[in-house]
Amino acid sequence: MLNILVVDDEVLERKALTKIINSSQEGVTVIGEAQNGRKAIEMAKVLRPDLIFMDIKMPGIDGVQAVKEIRKFAPDIRFIMVSAFNTFEYAKEVMQQGVKEYILKPSRTEDILASLNRVVDEIRSERRHKIEQQSLMENLNRAVSIAQKEWVSSMILNQIQDISFDEWGELLGIEITSGYVMLFLIEPKEGTEVSLAEKKNWYSWLKGHLKSAREKEEIMIGPMTENQVPVLILCKNTTEKYQHKLNAQSIIDQIFNQFIKGPFRAELKIGVGLLYKHAYELNQSYHDAVMAIGQLQNSPQRKYIISNKRDNKEMPIISEFLEIEKKLLDSLRQGDVNQVLRLFDTLVTKQAEKEKWKTPVFIKAFDELFILISRMLHDLGINYQQSPTFDATENQKKTVEKAKSHLLAVVNHVQAWRNNHAKGMLQKAKEFIESHYSDSITLEQVAEYVELSPFYFSKLFKDRFGMTFIDYLTEIRINRAKTEMENPGKSLKEICYSVGYRDPNYFSRVFKKQTGLSPSEYRKAIVS
Template sequence: MLKLMIVDDEQLEREGLQAILQSGIQGLTIEQALTFMPDLVLMDIKMPGISGLEAIELMKRTNPTAKFIMVTAFETFDYARQALKLGVSDYLLKPSKASEIVAVVRKVIEELLRERELLESIRQERQTLHRFMPLIESDVVTGLLYDHVQEIHIEEMLAMLGGDTTKEAFVMLVILGDCQPEAAYAAMKAKVRQLGCGWVGAMAGRQVPIVVFRQLGTTFRAQAASLVQQLLKTQQRMIGTDGFIGVGSPYPSLYDIRHSFREALLATADVTLPARHLLYMDLDVRGPQRHSHDMRRDEKDLVEWIRLGQWEELRASMNALVDAGERRGASLVQCGQSLLEHLWIVYRTAIELGADAERPMFSFQAGQYYQLRAEASCVLDSLIASLAAHRGKLEPDMIGQIKQYIIEHVKEEISLETIAQRVQLSPYYISKIFKEQLGINYIDFLTECRIDKAKSLMLDPQLSMKEITFEVGYNDPNYFSKVFKKVCGCSPSEYRKMVFR
């Protein structure tokens, strides 16, 4: 119900307007008290005390959404100009016909209702976005670190998070210790959200990646040290006293952030350090550096060998690294660092594929090349055993199971983590196979399933559009309408009309 106030120093004018509006417009409550916060005010200009224009200015301070219509016998440009400056919706001259008064008030009421609908739609969209934000954040980090989400989807999700692909950022990798992992994960997400410094990715095993945005006015080392200390304070309560944090270097674009992630992984190679954290830039990585295209080529080869189960090629590549280091006289530290980088690629791929692999680390400091070769071979054998065991467990129609699960649960809020728990695979692996085998992101597949189900439900004339919205997993009819129009090129109502022609 809308509330309308009539402000006029003439009782006859007030009563006349009240009678006209109550008979001409239904649903109005007409009040004459300032404490009632009216939706619409009919205001006279010339009155004893303050003028109508001054009254509007005062009322707008406490009730900025109220609409005003000036009702006056003074037809002067100066009054009209001041009224427009105050945002008055319309201007009525005394005397006006009853039909003219009703028409003007009805027009302003329609404008008021449209604005209310728009504000309510915005409020509901914000609520929906706020509810899905943690899932979006986790999926964005997964896509950025593992490069398994198509660029267009990353762009869309970054827009929802307010992210900038050109913003400088780095990765911190938290290794959970003797703690409850779920509680630790929740504590970290709350802490990072409180600080407003980055995004927390999905937990894989006992590892949690955090994309941290560079802070203006402070050095990278100072920012990293501050955040590490704050997380370590949380760690003592939640993450466990034997947890560890590896920190990668900053990169100028989010599309390069996976390099920082790899560095953060390498920085956690030795989690026995008393400081409980290490920056990659503090590792001893002196010596000949490989070009980035060589590293990408090596990584591509390793991933392909793992996918095909070509374990001997993996072993040969590791032995070649040791041989090359020994030939050029590299230190054992440098050679060991190169080996660990290769092993981390194998480990990361194993985790993506859903294997239950252990983090690669050397159990002792090798004093000879043959010792380093034997230690690296032992770590690689452990990784290969995990990969081989996992390959043997995979169902032949695993992607079909995932698709069926999504189809049967379109009404629910489904995330990568939900699906991963269902089929006992990692979120990263699921994201990867969707892109490789279906050619689309799982979010798009879920959307397609929901839209297909909505089309089917629209064939039932007894179902309202609001009921259909809830049946296909959306909580806001306006948001559902936008998604439907984006996918189908027309609104749900237009589609339904075409069906029943």
């Protein structure tokens, strides 16, 4: 709906203009009439019209002065100036105020409507553009949020071996020199339970306060699994380790200062990993943060721990553990029972060689492993709530057998999920792509449709169909385009848009890459 204000000191002129406008087209209506410039200013403040028909020559405040005053508080209002004075000076003065339309009295109905239609079209075009821009920004923000969660999940599962801080910096438009992980844990107070709704509220609260805490660092917030939220902190400038601790302390202080003011029936604990200068080392920072959280469990009075310097002699051993752990999680995702059990035995053997079968160390290692497994299952969309509990008084080998037994139950569950539910979801995704190939669909949209993490949807799709999502989408579009080209009545440009491409040049490049021929060459070949 476009609202119009008519301003003229002559009653008959106002009424005639109002009648012409109201009968011109749907969605355009006169919401008020003013007899002078002062009244026009008052009504514009209250009514906020989209367009004002403004007479120039009026007693008191004239039309030009009224336009100047209205523009001070409502610069978006458009004006069509109406005057019996066909002089250059009047036209020049209103043009200086950004007014483009100027009609003379007495005006022909056709001239009024032509001027009105031009401005209405311009307003509607701008509105559409704003809506598109807003939608684009919403989609972009949503995609960035999804991408950040995926990056954090990939980092936790040690899946970012092939990307550097320089490449991350290019994607984010900032310089990144180092990074570390903070792990936030919410625990119910004694005698209480934290409901799912409370967890969601806390997660939203945490995201909001972390975003406001960013100054010298880029913060990426991972998905919440059980009671934990991993947060990746990317440092924009060269940061010495002492400065890293100061920055981490600043974030911790801000979060705790706000947390105690909140309505949460829970305790907050924070573990901070070490600072690393390479993206592939961030998984180690996550493990540092997990270990810090483990230490906090044994120190009820402490609220946070910032990890100290790690012994460099341990680094090769830790890297070896992380690599085995990564392979185990990959095998678990594939539902490969034999490989999972073999890797678990290897992990236990390596841990035993290092720690001489100290039960508390095994318990901590298993707790950390099952947290990772729980996070992976959550990202896959697998509902599996069972988790093992270990007793420090038990025999060490009994602890290992309990962990192995639970791991076997998990991998069997994943196997069943892949054979049944995952196949159904992937088929559902395939059907969605085949029905919406002509739209601007993205991997994230399809993953959301089948309720899978984009990261895992991408992996599962390739595992199941032997090609990536984008390759499959491209294949469908090009095959459809080939069929459309058999119809000589359709132009190549029409076909380009009908199969989901918005740029004919890009469509031509993709088509030639897929078929070896340009669209025009292909059409010529099938016609002849």
